[in-house]
């Protein structure tokens with residue numbers, strides 16, 4: 001018990017040092033710009049179909065499921081607004097981040113871990129390349145910038161899914177749907193929700209890189225790193241979300 | 252004579268496992284030093300200490316006159332460009348083609364034009380006899396080919412010191428001989444100094460100027476190939492059979 005608590009705090013300390021190292025390296029000149037663009041493509045663009053699909057289903061299902069309750073209250077015209085608020089404030093960012101953690105977090109963890117255990121990272125180091133700068137910094141930076149874009153597109157697609165959901169059992173024209181959505185939606189719904197996604201993206205890639213870059217124990221370590229990356233990144237998303245909600249409510 | 256590598260009282264242990272206890276070593280410019288030792292005796296750890304991949308517990312490591320434990324990151328990277336390292340496992344970058352693998356160490360040199368880089372890559376591949384593999388991915392190569400590409404990648408920066416970790420292990424006798432001759436050729440052409448870890452007696456016979464046998468974490472057994480292979484001590488002769 002004592003030993004596992006000690007290991008936990010050691011791990012947290014290492015993660016803190018890793019984060020510090022990131023901020024130290026990210027601003028130091030000689031930027032790996034080409035790697036950054038490549039990672040934006042791999043992390044952002046390549047995740048788009050998956051995230052678009054889940055966004056669509058999310059909007060559609062949420063609308064179909066909420067409808068009966070609202071009909072009972074005779075508040076059917078509130079359906080678009082209610083779905084939009086829950087998607088934009090909460091479900092869109094969190095579900096997208098969780099899918100992102102499963103795809104990108106585990107991918108980064110597995111890739112870096114296999115490079116580590118096959119000595120490829122050592123090989124970069126001895127050829128005079130700063131492997132942290134080349135491998136870790138572009139991945140974290142790309143994920144931090146790409147996840148918000150993915151969340152915004154998922155939100156938009158989810159609203160479209162909701163529009164289709166509204167028209168399965170009812171009849172709402174597209175302009176009316178949009179009107180009903182934006183009647184209830186304010187800047188205070190959108191802005192904090194977007195801000196927190198930067199932190200989601202950052203923490204997912206940070207944990208993936210941390211687990212991968214520090215992997216040990218051969219091929220077994222690769223599986224462990226990929227697994228731990230998803231588990232802790234998902235947990236991290238919920239924790240950050242909780243903190244973000246508390247902070248938003250303060251203002 | 253100019254000393255390019257000097258190791259004094261090097262110590263390294265992993266937990267209770269004392270791998271290296273007291274290693275002392277000097278390598279002069281243009282000299283090939285072959286290292287023998289049982290599997291697990293700490294040969295790979297020794298050369299990893301030389302490039303700062305493994306931090307020694309005690310002792311000094313001087314490379315080209317600089318104590319590598321006292322360098323900052325930028326100085327260390329600059330020094331590492333002058334030291335080639337051939338990994339026991341090859342350590343090719345799986346996600347990159349052979350060409351990109353070879354271009355990787357050249358990235359820092361902004362002075363090279365595209366054509367110059369291309370020429371260097373082709374030349375390095377010619378040295379190991381694998382020009383055809385230039386656009387292959389590492390997974391498409393055989394074990395021996397990977398080893399030779401790893402060697403080409405090590406040689407492309409024309410390092411002053413080369414550390415070979417088992418350059419011929421797992422290769423057929425003919426290719427092994429070619430690699431041994433390549434090591435000699437590089438030594439003559441660029442006057443490089445090398446540390447060659449090997450279990451291959453033939454490779455040692457061809458390439459060694461001096462030899463060292465790591466035993467129980469110490470480096471007391473040294474001499475030329477002839478001296479050691481004809482040693483009166485049976486346990487030393489055993490390494491050559």
Ligand SMILES: Nc1ncnc2c1ncn2[C@@H]1O[C@H](COP(=O)(O)OP(=O)(O)OP(=O)(O)O)[C@@H](O)[C@H]1O
Nearest residue numbers: 265268270288289290291292293294295296297339
């Ligand atoms: N990261 C590590 N953690 C713990 N012990 C290690 C580590 N790396 C190496 N060792 C131990 O150090 C010893 C020496 O390892 P090393 O790889 O240097 O052997 P070697 O002489 O190169 O053997 P081989 O000829 O098989 O390559 C081994 O006993 C190994 O168990």
Ligand SMILES: [Mg+2]
Nearest residue numbers: 294295339416
């Ligand atoms: Mg070894």
